[in-house]
Amino acid sequence: xxxxxxxGIVDTRNVIKTLLDEYGLDFRDYxxxxxxRRLEHIISLYALxxxxxxxxxxxxxxxxxxxxxxxIYPETSEMFRDPSFWxxxxxxIIPELLKGSPTKPRIWIAAFDSGEExxxxxxxxxxxxxxxxxxxxxxxxxxxxxxxxxxxQLDPKDMEINEANYMRFNDKGKYSNxxxxxxxxxxxxVELIKDVKFVKQNSLIEENPGATKLIIxxxxxxxxxxxxxxxxxxxxxxxxxxxxxxxxxVKETLNNSSLSNKFTLFNESERIYKRKSV
Amino acid sequence: MYKAVIxxxxxxxxxxxxxxxxxxxxxxxxxxxxxxxxxxxxxxxxVEALSIKSGIPxxxxxxxxxxxxxxxxxxxxxxxxxxxxxxxxxxxxxxxVNHSRPSIDLSFITAAQVYREKxxxxxxxxxxxxxxxxxxxxxxxxxxxxxxxxNECQVRxxxxxxxxMTPVDHxxxxxxxxxxxxxxxx
Numbered sequence: 001x002x003x004x005x006x007x008g009i010v011d012t013r014n015v016i017k018t019l020l021d022e023y024g025l026d027f028r029d030y031x032x033x034x035x036x037r038r039l040e041h042i043i044s045l046y047a048l049x050x051x052x053x054x055x056x057x058x059x060x061x062x063x064x065x066x067x068x069x070x071x072i073y074p075e076t077s078e079m080f081r082d083p084s085f086w087x088x089x090x091x092x093i094i095p096e097l098l099k100g101s102p103t104k105p106r107i108w109i110a111a112f113d114s115g116e117e118x119x120x121x122x123x124x125x126x127x128x129x130x131x132x133x134x135x136x137x138x139x140x141x142x143x144x145x146x147x148x149x150x151x152x153q154l155d156p157k158d159m160e161i162n163e164a165n166y167m168r169f170n171d172k173g174k175y176s177n178x179x180x181x182x183x184x185x186x187x188x189x190v191e192l193i194k195d196v197k198f199v200k201q202n203s204l205i206e207e208n209p210g211a212t213k214l215i216i217x218x219x220x221x222x223x224x225x226x227x228x229x230x231x232x233x234x235x236x237x238x239x240x241x242x243x244x245x246x247x248x249x250v251k252e253t254l255n256n257s258s259l260s261n262k263f264t265l266f267n268e269s270e271r272i273y274k275r276k277s278v
Numbered sequence: 279m280y281k282a283v284i285x286x287x288x289x290x291x292x293x294x295x296x297x298x299x300x301x302x303x304x305x306x307x308x309x310x311x312x313x314x315x316x317x318x319x320x321x322x323x324x325v326e327a328l329s330i331k332s333g334i335p336x337x338x339x340x341x342x343x344x345x346x347x348x349x350x351x352x353x354x355x356x357x358x359x360x361x362x363x364x365x366x367x368x369x370x371x372x373x374x375v376n377h378s379r380p381s382i383d384l385s386f387i388t389a390a391q392v393y394r395e396k397x398x399x400x401x402x403x404x405x406x407x408x409x410x411x412x413x414x415x416x417x418x419x420x421x422x423x424x425x426x427x428x429n430e431c432q433v434r435x436x437x438x439x440x441x442x443m444t445p446v447d448h449x450x451x452x453x454x455x456x457x458x459x460x461x462x463x464x
Contacts, residue, residue: 006387031362031368032362032363033360033361033362033363033368033388033391034360034368034370034372037370037372037384038372041372074370074371074372074373077371081356081371082321083319084321164319165319168319219369219371221341222341222368222369222370222371223370226342249341249369249371250321251338251339251340251341251354251357251369252340252341253340253341256342
């Protein structure tokens with residue numbers, strides 16, 4: 001990606017106002033710099049000239065909003081990003097989830113661009129023979145993203161990185177078991193995610209699953225300001241069972257959050273928090 | 279007079295950065311932002327290596343970390359590092375820019391937008407063009423643009439790309455960069 005267009009702060013605020021007025025979508029508490037970057041990306045992608053062009057397209061094309069939501073989150077994740085996190089999940093967290101659970105423990109991928117996180121989780125569980133022993137719940141912001149993920153389409157340009165990450169996660173495994181190359185495209189084995197529950201939501205502070213044992217929310221709060229992050233963390237803390245786990249990105253912390261007293265740091269280097277019992 | 283210094287470097291810049299950091303005293307009046315290309319999957323060790331001889335503390339910031347004078351902030355592995363309004367660090371996992379994450383261009387542009395004429399940008403040795411556009415933004419918004427003398431660089435591609443794109447204020451050797459940084463005031 002190259003930098004092709006830059007949008008000013010006034011135009012950015014006008015786009016945010018349009019999204020709220022026209023669609024009830026509230027982006028006011030997003031981190032400004034990265035949100036600006038995403039608008040620049042969309043403006044370049046659709047050759048919209050400037051902020052005004054984007055606003056005009058948002059107002060006059062109801063189908064465009066799903067495209068907008070598809071692109072507003074960075075397309076960036078890698079499979080098995082931070083392999084040491086996935087090893088910790090496999091070796092320390094997942095065995096804990098299954099202890100003393102009469103029902104299937106629920107895992108919530110609370111992220112809107114979660115294809116790579118979801119497939120990484122599914123592969124991890126599959127390799128432990130535990131895929132049918134848990135319930136996975138996934139929020140998605142755009143229909144287009146649900147279609148992409150449920151049809152197993154991940155970006156082929158990232159495959160070299162994905163495989164290198166996977167090999168750092170499990171050097172005895174075979175990454176190519178999990179996808180097929182079809183022409184220039186990559187299709188992941190959708191069997192891995194056949195039981196996943198997808199829910200389309202407009203924001204993470206809408207209704208959420210209760211009685212969750214693990215929430216994966218890595219590198220998502222970096223796109224929000226502290227106000228919105230606090231609201232989301234409060235939801236998470238209400239959604240998690242006592243002793244449940246919350247994984248944030250390796251460069252994120254709950255220290256700045258008013259909810260930090262609800263959690264203890266379980267694995268410092270991988271930033272996995274544990275909800276306190278009371 | 280200035281609010282921050284931002285330095286971008288790639289191949290051949292490690293020793294230069296080490297010398298610069300060594301020359302700064304613990305009461306240095308400005309924050310120093312560092313965007314250096316590094317191996318994305320190696321998370322630890324780099325800060326420690328840079329810290330051995332540094333005169334000021336080096337932090338690999340968490341997201342939303344407040345930027346303070348007298349400290350150096352190193353862009354973490356596999357994240358872009360932005361300067362956010364309110365003088366905070368913001369991290370991002372969006373696509374690489376110029377094949378780089380962290381991207382020097384993105385760190386420089388966002389710092390330029392926040393600090394404007396109160397920013398000093400410095401491009402060091404490197405083997406690609408990342409940072410050239412970012413340095414231009416610093417200059418366009420009134421900041422001061424400095425490039426390491428290509429004749430002194432281990433790899434001169436990055437500095438030459440910057441010089442082609444921007445009429446910079448100074449082309450300095452490492453010693454001149456150090457003398458300059460020791461003199462400037464907050």
